[in-house]
Amino acid sequence: MPAAAFQLDRHVFYWLTQVIGARDRELAQGLKDFGLRVPEWRALAALYARQKCTMSELADLATIDRTTLTRTIDRMSDAGWLSRLPDAGDMRVTRLALTAAGKRMFERIWPAVRELNALALAGVPKSEIEVLHRVLARMRANLKAYVGEEETHAG
Amino acid sequence: MPAAAFQLDRHVFYWLTQVIGARDRELAQGLKDFGLRVPEWRALAALYARQKCTMSELADLATIDRTTLTRTIDRMSDAGWLSRLPDAGDMRVTRLALTAAGKRMFERIWPAVRELNALALAGVPKSEIEVLHRVLARMRANLKAYVGEEETHAG
DNA sequence: CTAGTTTAGTTGCAAATGCACCTATTTCGG
DNA sequence: CCGAAATAGGTGCATTTGCAACTAAACTAG
Numbered sequence: 281m282p283a284a285a286f287q288l289d290r291h292v293f294y295w296l297t298q299v300i301g302a303r304d305r306e307l308a309q310g311l312k313d314f315g316l317r318v319p320e321w322r323a324l325a326a327l328y329a330r331q332k333c334t335m336s337e338l339a340d341l342a343t344i345d346r347t348t349l350t351r352t353i354d355r356m357s358d359a360g361w362l363s364r365l366p367d368a369g370d371m372r373v374t375r376l377a378l379t380a381a382g383k384r385m386f387e388r389i390w391p392a393v394r395e396l397n398a399l400a401l402a403g404v405p406k407s408e409i410e411v412l413h414r415v416l417a418r419m420r421a422n423l424k425a426y427v428g429e430e431e432t433h434a435g
Numbered sequence: 436m437p438a439a440a441f442q443l444d445r446h447v448f449y450w451l452t453q454v455i456g457a458r459d460r461e462l463a464q465g466l467k468d469f470g471l472r473v474p475e476w477r478a479l480a481a482l483y484a485r486q487k488c489t490m491s492e493l494a495d496l497a498t499i500d501r502t503t504l505t506r507t508i509d510r511m512s513d514a515g516w517l518s519r520l521p522d523a524g525d526m527r528v529t530r531l532a533l534t535a536a537g538k539r540m541f542e543r544i545w546p547a548v549r550e551l552n553a554l555a556l557a558g559v560p561k562s563e564i565e566v567l568h569r570v571l572a573r574m575r576a577n578l579k580a581y582v583g584e585e586e587t588h589a590g
Numbered sequence: 591c592t593a594g595t596t597t598a599g600t601t602g603c604a605a606a607t608g609c610a611c612c613t614a615t616t617t618c619g620g
Numbered sequence: 621c622c623g624a625a626a627t628a629g630g631t632g633c634a635t636t637t638g639c640a641a642c643t644a645a646a647c648t649a650g
Contacts, residue, residue, distance in 0.1 A: 286545075288484045288496060292564065293458060293552060295571035297477065300455050301498035302578040303448060317606090322452065329443045335629060341443060343456035345608055350630055352606095372615045372628040390441075397448055399581055400574045409447065411566045416450035419555045423457040426554055472636090490599060500638055505600055527598040527645045 303400055310396060314389055315359075319344050319352055321389070324378070327362060328386045332377045334367070361385055458555055465551060469544055470514075474499050474507055476544070479533070482517060483541045487532045489522070516540055 288294045308318050316324070319342065326341035327333065335353070339346045353376065356362050361382035367373035378386070401409060443449045463473050471479070474497065481496035482488065490508070494501045508531065511517050516537030522528035533541070556564060 286480075286484050288481055289572075290568075291552065292556065292567060292571070293455075294480075295568060295575065296451060296455050296458075297498045298575045299571050299578070300448075300451050302575055302582070303451075306578060306582065319606095325441075325449075326443060329441050336627085343452045346629075347609080347631080348607055370616070370628080374629070397446065400577050401447065402577050404570050404573055408566050408570050411563050412447060412570050413445075413450060415559050415563050415567050416447070416454050417444075418559055420450065420453045420457055422555050422557050423454070423461060427457070427461065474636095491597085501599075502601080502639080503637060506636085525598085525646070529599070 299400070303396070306396060307393065310392055311389070314385070316385075316389070319348070320356060321393070323349070323352055323356065324361065324382065324386050324389075327376060327378045328383065332375055334373050334375060338376060356382070454555070458551070461551060462548065465547055466544070469540070471540075471544070474503070475511060476548070478504070478507055478511065479516065479537065479541050479544075482531060482533045483538065487530055490529050490531065493531060511537070 304318050307321065311317060311321055322342035323338060323344065326338055330337070330341065333341070335349060336346065338344075338353075339349045342349070344352060353362070353364070357364060360379060362376055362378050365375045365377065367375050404412075459473050462476065466472060466476055477497035478493060478499065481493055485492070485496065488496070490504060491501065493499075493508075494504045497504070499507060508517070508519070512519060515534060517531055517533050520530045520532065522530050559567075
């Protein structure tokens with residue numbers, strides 16, 4: 281390939297990384313006031329949406345490595361934002377749920393985050409946001425299917 | 436807000452994080468064979484596209500914190516993939532450029548990464564990829580403009 | 591020209607990360 | 621049933637990360 285033919289800005293993942301990078305830096309700034317870091321925010325939001333979930337489910341929803349999540353949840357639990365509960369039917373499983381304080385925390389922060397999100401999407405027509413959603417969901421499904429396939433073949 | 440009204444999968448940044456997370460995990464796997472990590476790959480690709488650039492420019496292009504980039508470039512320089520050169524007109528500036536070995540490295544890896552990218556985008560019509568590009572570029576511009584504005588006011 | 595400010599890049603250090611490994615359950619094949 | 625394999629979650633440890641602070645060079649105003 282002639283080097284001139286390779287242009288960064290023609291690649292979707294370049295832009296994805298740029299957008300997530302810029303927004304997470306900005307988000308981190310905003311969350312500092314609340315004593316929260318970005319992955320903690322993702323965990324908080326996921327738990328708020330799901331009410332109850334297991335460690336593994338939350339790791340997936342919040343895009344946090346399982347081992348990292350253990351320590352993230354330690355901190356959030358110490359801070360009193362959520363509780364670890366045993367699962368009735370399966371002794372291996374930890375059920376997570378936000379405490380009232382955790383829910384309040386989310387509700388206090390969410391308006392600012394929503395505003396940042398809206399700002400990032402300023403000027404983008406609703407129809408294109410729809411497309412964005414659909415395409416991203418498809419990409420995620422594609423990648424998940426691929427991982428599944430790899431695992432099957434590799435044994 | 437009633438908790439039931441907050442749904443993760445209705446938010447663009449949830450999907451962005453999911454997609455980048457899944458793809459970077461997959462990418463990391465693929466790069467392991469080449470002794471490269473994901474941020475190093477981004478730096479390699481950015482330098483390949485740009486031929487020459489400064490540390491600050493590369494930090495922006497590859498979405499790597501400037502202080503982290505110093506050490507990333509140390510490693511890549513030690514590995515013989517790029518060289519640090521002084522700038523003629525400004526003694527503060529470091530000009531970076533891939534060596535022949537660095538270019539070869541990129542060319543060797545790129546086909547596999549391109550394949551992964553194509554896989555992630557499988558089934559997405561070209562027209563929608565166009566929309567994706569345009570929307571992401573706009574989002575990035577929005578976020579950059581916001582950061583600039585903040586700095587001006589806070590300064 | 592010279593003192594204060596901005597910009598480019600680096601380093602110290604404390605904290606976060608993730609791989610490899612471990613333990614405790616549960617499930618599955620025979 | 622029983623032993624092997626799978627699954628949920630947690631630890632140890634080396635590596636990576638990024639904030640704060642620093643050095644050095646280049647502007648900028650008086």
